[in-house]
Structures are given as C-alpha cells and as structure tokens.
Amino acid sequence: MRPGVSLNDFSRTDREPLIHLSNADLMPLPEPLTDKKDDPVSPALSEECRNRYECGLDDTCAVNIPQPKSPQEEERLVAQFLTGLEKLFSAANNWTFLQPLLLTMEHCTGCQTCADACHIFEASGRNELYRPTFRSEVLRRLYFKFVKHGGLFSAWQHGDIRLNWPLVARLIELSYRCNLCRRCAQACPIGCDNGLVAHELRKLFSQEMGIAARELHDQGSMLQLKAGSSTGMNAEVVKDNVAFIDEDISERTGIEVHTPWDVHGADVLLIHNAGEIMAWPENPGAFALILTLAGVSWTMSSELAGYDSINYGLWYDDAQFARVALKHVEAARKLGVKRVVLGECGHAHKALCVVADRMLTGEFNVPRESSLPLLRDIVLGGKIRFDPTRNDFPVTLHDPCNLVRLMGVVEPQREIVRALCPQFREMEPHGVDNYCCGGGSGFAIMSGNNFSDWRFHVAGRRKLDQVLTAFSDCLDPATPKYLCAPCSNCKGQFRDMLAYYDLWEKNRILYGGLVELIVNAATDVKPGFIEWEWH
Amino acid sequence: MAIAVYLAIYSGLLVFLIGCFLRIREYSRVPFHLRWELYPVPHEAPQYAAHGGSYFESAESWRKPQEHHHVREWAAMLEEIVFLRSVWESNRRLWVSSFCLHSGLYLSIAAAALAAIAGVVPAHAALIPVSAGLATAAAWIGITGAVVIVDGAILLLISRVREPGLRNYTKGADIFNLLFFVATFGLLIAGTLVSGHAAATAEIVRGALRLDLSLPIHPLLGAGVVCASALAAYIPFTHMSHFIAKYFTWHEVRWDDRRMERGGALERRMAENLQYRPTWAAKHVGADGQRSWVEIAAGDPPQEVRK
Ligand code: SF4
Numbered sequence: 001m002r003p004g005v006s007l008n009d010f011s012r013t014d015r016e017p018l019i020h021l022s023n024a025d026l027m028p029l030p031e032p033l034t035d036k037k038d039d040p041v042s043p044a045l046s047e048e049c050r051n052r053y054e055c056g057l058d059d060t061c062a063v064n065i066p067q068p069k070s071p072q073e074e075e076r077l078v079a080q081f082l083t084g085l086e087k088l089f090s091a092a093n094n095w096t097f098l099q100p101l102l103l104t105m106e107h108c109t110g111c112q113t114c115a116d117a118c119h120i121f122e123a124s125g126r127n128e129l130y131r132p133t134f135r136s137e138v139l140r141r142l143y144f145k146f147v148k149h150g151g152l153f154s155a156w157q158h159g160d161i162r163l164n165w166p167l168v169a170r171l172i173e174l175s176y177r178c179n180l181c182r183r184c185a186q187a188c189p190i191g192c193d194n195g196l197v198a199h200e201l202r203k204l205f206s207q208e209m210g211i212a213a214r215e216l217h218d219q220g221s222m223l224q225l226k227a228g229s230s231t232g233m234n235a236e237v238v239k240d241n242v243a244f245i246d247e248d249i250s251e252r253t254g255i256e257v258h259t260p261w262d263v264h265g266a267d268v269l270l271i272h273n274a275g276e277i278m279a280w281p282e283n284p285g286a287f288a289l290i291l292t293l294a295g296v297s298w299t300m301s302s303e304l305a306g307y308d309s310i311n312y313g314l315w316y317d318d319a320q321f322a323r324v325a326l327k328h329v330e331a332a333r334k335l336g337v338k339r340v341v342l343g344e345c346g347h348a349h350k351a352l353c354v355v356a357d358r359m360l361t362g363e364f365n366v367p368r369e370s371s372l373p374l375l376r377d378i379v380l381g382g383k384i385r386f387d388p389t390r391n392d393f394p395v396t397l398h399d400p401c402n403l404v405r406l407m408g409v410v411e412p413q414r415e416i417v418r419a420l421c422p423q424f425r426e427m428e429p430h431g432v433d434n435y436c437c438g439g440g441s442g443f444a445i446m447s448g449n450n451f452s453d454w455r456f457h458v459a460g461r462r463k464l465d466q467v468l469t470a471f472s473d474c475l476d477p478a479t480p481k482y483l484c485a486p487c488s489n490c491k492g493q494f495r496d497m498l499a500y501y502d503l504w505e506k507n508r509i510l511y512g513g514l515v516e517l518i519v520n521a522a523t524d525v526k527p528g529f530i531e532w533e534w535h
Numbered sequence: 536m537a538i539a540v541y542l543a544i545y546s547g548l549l550v551f552l553i554g555c556f557l558r559i560r561e562y563s564r565v566p567f568h569l570r571w572e573l574y575p576v577p578h579e580a581p582q583y584a585a586h587g588g589s590y591f592e593s594a595e596s597w598r599k600p601q602e603h604h605h606v607r608e609w610a611a612m613l614e615e616i617v618f619l620r621s622v623w624e625s626n627r628r629l630w631v632s633s634f635c636l637h638s639g640l641y642l643s644i645a646a647a648a649l650a651a652i653a654g655v656v657p658a659h660a661a662l663i664p665v666s667a668g669l670a671t672a673a674a675w676i677g678i679t680g681a682v683v684i685v686d687g688a689i690l691l692l693i694s695r696v697r698e699p700g701l702r703n704y705t706k707g708a709d710i711f712n713l714l715f716f717v718a719t720f721g722l723l724i725a726g727t728l729v730s731g732h733a734a735a736t737a738e739i740v741r742g743a744l745r746l747d748l749s750l751p752i753h754p755l756l757g758a759g760v761v762c763a764s765a766l767a768a769y770i771p772f773t774h775m776s777h778f779i780a781k782y783f784t785w786h787e788v789r790w791d792d793r794r795m796e797r798g799g800a801l802e803r804r805m806a807e808n809l810q811y812r813p814t815w816a817a818k819h820v821g822a823d824g825q826r827s828w829v830e831i832a833a834g835d836p837p838q839e840v841r842k
C-alpha cells in the first residue's frame with residue numbers, strides 16, 4: 001500500500017484527507033493531452049466546505065455530510081450506522097440484494113484481479129484508496145466483526161477494523177467514488193461484486209441514516225415523485241417544451257412532426273430522460289421524426305413521472321427506486337399501451353427493464369424494452385431511405401455500461417452506425433468490456449464543490465483516453481468528429497469533460513446521441529440536421 | 536495408528552460435508568433477489584451470445600419464449616472450472632499458481648475417488664488386477680496432484696508476500712491456509728516416499744473403507760492423511776469454499792437473466808418477498824415494521840428534512 005494510505009488510516013481521527021492526488025500522479029493521456037501542463041489543476045476545496053462538511057477522504061467532497069457538533073452526536077451516528085449495517089444483512093430489509101452481497105462479503109480471496117479492471121483505480125495512478133477492494137474490505141471487516149460478531153479468531157481470518165465516526169464519514173464519501181459500472185465484477189474469478197458493495201453502502205446511508213448526494217435524492221428522486229421529473233418540469237411545461245421541439249424539428253427537417261400525447265392503446269409508450277428535453281431537444285425531436293416517418297403507433301404520457309424515465313433510486317435507495325419504477329408502469333397501464341420503449345438513457349433501461357423486472361408482478365408486468373432494436377429495425381427495414389454519405393465524418397460509439405454490460409444491448413446500435421456512418425471506428429475495448437464514461441451512478445449530474453474536477457480527472461480519464469485514441473488519426477480541427485453516446489447521463493459527462501479539456505474548440509470533437517445520426521442521414525430530411533456547434 | 540488415521544478420515548469427511556451443507560443452505564435460504572446479471576451470459580441464444588448480448592437486442596422479445604442454451608452454459612462452466620478462464624483473461628500473473636493449485640486439487644480428488652473405487656472392488660481373484668490397476672492409477676495421479684498443489688501454493692505464497700497489492704489484503708489466515716496446503720501435501724509426498732510404494736495412500740483409503748485395523752501405516756504418511764482430513768474439514772468454514780459460492784454467484788447472479796412471466800413460478804417466489812416488513816429508519820422510506828415492502832413501494836415518500 002502507498003505510504004500513508006491503509007485500512008487503519010480509515011479510522012484516523014484528524015480531518016485531513018487521506019490522500020492528495022496531483023496531476024502528476026494520474027494516468028497519462030494521449031495526444032493532444034500528453035503534456036500534463038494542459039491538464040487543468042483541480043481547485044482546492046473551499047475553507048467553508050472543509051469547515052462545515054466531512055472532507056477527510058480525498059481532495060473532493062460529494063455528499064456534504066455536516067460535521068457532528070459533539071462526541072455524543074458522533075456516537076449517535078455510529079450507532080445509527082451499526083443498526084443500518086445489521087439491516088443490510090437481514091432478509092426483511094434487504095431481500096433485494098442480500099444473496100450477492102453475502103457472497104461478496106464471504107468469498108473474496110483478495111486476488112486483486114478486479115483492480116486492473118477498474119478505470120478509476122487505473123486513472124488515479126493506482127491509488128490504493130480507489131482500489132475496488134478497498135471499500136469492500138472495510139465493509140467486509142465490519143460485517144465479520146459487527147454482524148457476525150466475530151472475535152479474535154475472526155479478526156485473524158478476516159482482518160480487524162476500528163469503527164468510529166471518521167470511518168463512517170469516509171465510507172459515505174468513498175461509496176461515491178465508484179461508478180457502479182461493475183467492470184470489476186465481470187473480471188472477478190469468484191463473482192464478487194465491488195460495485196454492488198458501493199451500491200449497498202449508499203443504500204445503508206440513505207435508507208437508515210437519511211444521507212445521500214443531494215443531486216440524487218432531494219433534487220432527484222424526491223423531486224421526480226413530487227413534480228413528475230427531476231428537471232422540475234410538470235406535465236404542462238413538458239408538453240409546451242415538446243410542442244416547441246416539434247415546431248423546431250419540423251422547420252429544420254422539412255417534415256411535419258407532432259408528438260402524440262396520452263394516446264390510449266398506442267403500440268409504444270416512449271419515455272425519454274426528461275433531461276434530453278431540456279438540454280438536447282434535438283434528441284427527442286429526432287425520435288419523434290423517426291417514429292413518424294416509420295409509421296409507428298406511439299405516444300408520450302403526461303402522467304406523473306410518465307414523461308421522465310430517470311430512476312436515480314437505482315444508484316442509492318431501493319424504496320425510491322421501486323416507487324419510481326411503479327410510476328413508470330402505472331403510466332403505461334393507464335394508457336393501455338402494448339409496450340414501454342425507453343429513449344436514449346442507459347440507467348433508465350437497466351432500471352425498468354432489468355432491475356425492476358422481478359418487482360413488477362401480475363398486471364404491473366407491462367412489456368418494457370429498449371428503443372435501440374426498434375430503431376435498428378427501422379433503419380435496416382427500408383421504410384426510411386438513408387444516404388450514409390451525409391454522415392461521412394469520423395464517428396465512434398460509446399457503450400453505456402447500463403445498456404451493454406448490464407443489459408446485453410450491444411449490437412443494435414452498432415448495426416445502425418455501421419450502416420449509416422462510413423467512418424465508424426470502435427473504441428478499444430468496447431461492447432461488454434467497455435469502460436464507463438465516468439459519469440455513471442449519478443456522477444454526471446453531481447457537480448458540487450470541486451467534484452466535477454475529480455470526475456473529469458479520475459472517473460472519466462480512461463474514457464477520455466479511449467475517445468482520443470479512437471480519433472487519433474484525425475485530431476486536426478479541420479475534421480469534425482462525432483462521439484456517439486446513446487445515453488443522456490453519458491452525454492452529460494461528455495459535454496462537461498470535452499469542454500473541460502477544450503476538445504471542441506481545439507480538435508472539433510462533438511458528442512451527441514444515436515437518433516441524431518439517423519436523422520442526419522435520412523434522405524427525405526433537409527441536409528445538415530447535425531449542426532456542428534457546441535451545445 | 537490405523538484407527539487414529541481412519542477416525543481422522545471419517546470425521547474430516549463428515550465435517551466437510553456438514554460444512555458444505557451449511558454453506559449451501561445459507562445461500563439457498565436467502566430470499567430470491569432482484570435481477571443483477573452481467574453480460575456476457577453464455578446461455579443466451581447464439582445470435583446474441585456471440586457478442587455478449589441478450590434477448591433485449593430484439594424488439595418485442597417478450598412475445599417469444601426465453602431461450603436457454605444449456606450446452607453453451609456447460610461449456611463456459613467447464614472452461615471456468617478446469618482452466619480458470621477468468622483468471623487467465625484478467626490476471627495472467629496469477630494464473631500459473633492458481634491453475635497449479637486448482638488442477639492439483641482436482642487430480643487429488645480424482646485420485647481419492649479412484650482409490651475408493653479400488654477399495655470397494657470385491658476381493659475376487661479375477662478382480663484383483665482391476666483393483667490393483669486402479670490403486671496404481673490413483674497413486675500416480677495423487678502424487679502428481681500433490682506435487683502440483685505444493686508448487687502452486689508456494690508460488691501463491693510468494694505472490695502474497697511480494698506483491699504489494701496482494702500483500703495489503705492478505706490476512707494471517709491466508710498465509711496459514713497456503714502453508715496448510717504445503718504441509719499437508721508435502722507430508723503426503725514425503726510419507727509416500729518413505730513408505731516405499733506409490734500406492735500407500737490408496738491402501739489407507741482401502742483400509743478406511745474396510746476398517747482394516749491391521750494395515751501398517753508409516754507415521755509420516757499417517758500425519759499427511761490426518762492433515763488432509765483436517766484441511767477438508769476446515770475448508771468449508773473459510774472463503775476457500777468459493778467452489779460453492781461460485782455456483783451461486785454465476786448461476787443466481789451473473790447469469791440469472793430469467794425474466795418475470797405473469798403467473799409464473801418466479802412471481803410466486805417474489806410474492807413472499809413483497810410481504811417483508813422492513814424497518815429502515817430514514818423517514819422518506821416510511822418503514823415502520825408494520826407496512827409491507829409493497830405498501831412502501833406503492834406509497835409516496837413522507838417528506839423529510841435531509842442532512
Ligand atoms: S473481488 Fe474478486 S477479483 Fe477482487 S480481490 Fe476479491 S476475489 Fe479477487
């Protein structure tokens with residue numbers, strides 16, 4: 001272990017961060033960012049933040065946990081944590097993930113195969129704190145000591161640990177230094193899942209202690225359940241915005257588009273991540289145009305949460321997760337649609353199609369699927385004519401973890417870009433072996449303090465490396481390049497990260513969704529749908 | 536001497552079986568969990584499995600029955616069990632030592648099985664060559680296995696001590712476990728050598744099956760067999776019982792893509808879970824130990840002031 005960072009340090013009572021990362025420590029980047037001087041220096045946390053919140057982990061702060069005012073308060077928090085720990089391992093409280101969690105706790109051999117698979121560990125310059133097993137090992141030791149009530153023999157077998165408030169505070173922050181991409185789990189020869197550990201820790205903190213990243217809870221799932229969307233848009237506002245998008249798209253493409261709302265008995269209920277409507281309106285616009293041209297019977301829903309597919313509970317809270325999933329399904333049931341089809345949002349796919357699957361029994365089991373196979377069938381089916389030369393620029397494809405490794409939707413998007421983009425090139429590795437964009441598990445929407453600097457420097461670094469390598473033959477700004485990311489959160493991460501490194505200005509690397517490429521190549525559409533402008 | 540060795544074998548095996556049973560019971564009794572699969576999933580239909588995809592790659596896949604290709608799954612299991620494919624692919628540095636340890640164990644188990652068969656072959660004149668042949672095969676397979684295990688365990692010990700990444704997560708018990716393997720199989724090799732004939736261990740197995748108290752056993756070999764019995768009894772109570780865990784992590788987590796069908800068996804299993812009454816304390820959960828999980832999920836979160 002690097003000097004100064006050990007499992008024992010995790011209980012250190014001073015408030016100094018355990019590590020400091022400087023740019024020199026980080027994994028090198030390829031051209032045009034080989035010179036570390038071009039890597040912006042992360043700003044230090046503000047005095048105010050360090051004095052108010054628990055910032056004893058590293059150079060950033062994701063959760064803003066207020067510092068307890070007294071030793072008694074610390075004791076109360078530790079006691080709360082211990083009660084939550086017990087619950088995490090009880091069937092009544094955690095039937096949802098108990099089996100994989102137990103297996104992960106009891107069978108890790110410490111072989112470190114997972115370490116090389118983790119982009120965060122690698123990008124940090126292999127800093128011990130970010131090793132996938134570091135946080136798992138803390139939880140494992142706590143499990144054997146406090147849940148299994150192990151004594152000296154257990155400490156010899158599984159290792160010992162000192163529980164105090166600084167440890168709990170650091171563990172809260174450390175559970176937000178993992179993208180939950182589960183690449184490490186894919187590599188583990190035993191099947192242990194360090195991503196799951198981060199997920200379960202976040203659940204413990206939220207469900208027992210009421211602690212979670214504000215962007216995920218207050219401004220995320222709570223707002224969605226109250227207003228209908230984490231964007232804060234209610235149904236009327238969404239409808240207005242979509243009407244404006246329809247108008248704009250009709251004008252830009254020369255094809256009249258009207259998004260249908262609340263159509264009973266439609267074949268498809270399309271649910272977008274509502275962030276698209278706000279930040280990338282061309283994406284829902286392109287969807288509307290494609291479905292219109294293809295003659296699909298479709299609708300959108302104005303039910304609460306029926307127009308926003310996000311489900312942040314997936315990342316930190318089972319109760320919130322189930323509530324939002326039920327709202328999505330209720331919207332579909334009310335309209336009596338045949339199936340729910342999810343727009344370009346990876347976590348929404350996994351949440352509603354995979355993780356919620358077993359919760360949705362009886363009449364709640366409404367068919368739910370990805371939009372990518374439908375789009376592939378439309379593109380290859382011949383109903384719409386395409387001219388791939390309109391997409392004759394370098395294109396690479398990002399694989400959102402939730403869609404690919406965690407759901408198995410690998411090829412449909414590739415079949416589309418192969419058919420429509422003559423200069424398509426893969427990143428390496430790709431498909432189920434992809435790397436996370438660095439925005440996974442909610443990071444893409446978390447920018448408090450200097451957290452976004454961390455997410456570009458560390459969490460997103462491996463992906464940035466892949467993107468730059470994929471375009472290494474055409475970095476010249478004279479050649480516009482398109483990074484296709486069929487996921488709203490990934491797009492958010494790319495938007496912020498490309499801007500951070502000035503890669504649009506200097507190298508003309510633009511990011512966008514998949515449907516934009518489809519519309520851009522559609523022969524019946526006015527040319528130039530993709531506007532080579534930063535947004 | 537013989538009776539002590541036989542008692543060790545009987546009790547070692549018994550504790551091993553009880554330990555395995557308890558582990559299996561522990562993991563099979565936990566509730567049916569949510570889907571948490573990881574792709575590639577080898578039993579997917581070939582058109583998806585070829586690139587690690589799933590049935591979600593087809594529009595309206597829910598209209599068709601879910602396919603499950605057992606042969607592909609068995610092939611993947613075989614590759615994993617015999618060749619430790621995931622270690623090969625993701626951690627080549629550790630593969631040689633892991634492969635030695637595991638393949639040595641498989642050989643030793645095969646040798647014990649052969650010796651047991653040899654031991655129960657009736658003492659009919661016509662069958663003597665059969666049992667002798669089996670015993671000899673068991674002897675040589677066992678010796679090979681033991682040598683390979685000792686090599687693998689020593690290599691793993693070196694890695695655990697020398698490589699910082701491994702060393703930092705190595706506990707006292709990990710070192711002890713590897714030393715236990717080295718000592719056990721080292722004693723078996725040494726005991727066989729000093730006994731003067733290769734099939735000495737196979738004869739002990741035969742003796743144990745027939746309770747042959749007159750069998751002379753060299754103390755060194757006897758110690759090896761006692762250690763092996765103790766090792767067998769110890770394994771299920773450590774993380775080394777991952778051969779059991781792996782069944783669950785692979786089949787019930789990573790590859791478990793069974794989808795919910797209305798009125799199906801999975802629905803019935805899930806119905807029990809939805810009746811659990813959680814007690815999570817955070818206000819927004821709204822759990823009070825009285826409301827069921829499904830009631831909580833169906834309700835809106837009580838508003839709360841968050842930290
Ligand atoms: S999680 Fe798996 S890969 Fe990582 S150290 Fe544990 S057993 Fe090895």
Ligand code: SF4
Nearest residue numbers: 118178179182184195
């Ligand atoms: S889930 Fe992803 S980010 Fe988290 S530890 Fe594993 S590989 Fe690293």
